[in-house]
Amino acid sequence: MKILGKLGAAGAVYxxxxxxxxxxxxxxxxxxxxxxKNRQRAADMVDRLRSGGRKPxxxxxxxxxx
Numbered sequence: 925m926k927i928l929g930k931l932g933a934a935g936a937v938y939x940x941x942x943x944x945x946x947x948x949x950x951x952x953x954x955x956x957x958x959x960x961k962n963r964q965r966a967a968d969m970v971d972r973l974r975s976g977g978r979k980p981x982x983x984x985x986x987x988x989x990x
Contacts, residue, residue: 940946956962 941950957966
């Protein structure tokens, strides 16, 4: 992986993730990602992004005549 060391920012990120602090952060991210509640929240957010945002809540679909 010596090529990543020459890529500037990518090398810095790689070095950080290989450090003890980076390893602790990665373990915490993996633990959070394994939680079913967080997985559902992430899936809901992806669905919203794919559909173009939040869908409006329709309280009264039959609008009164003006």
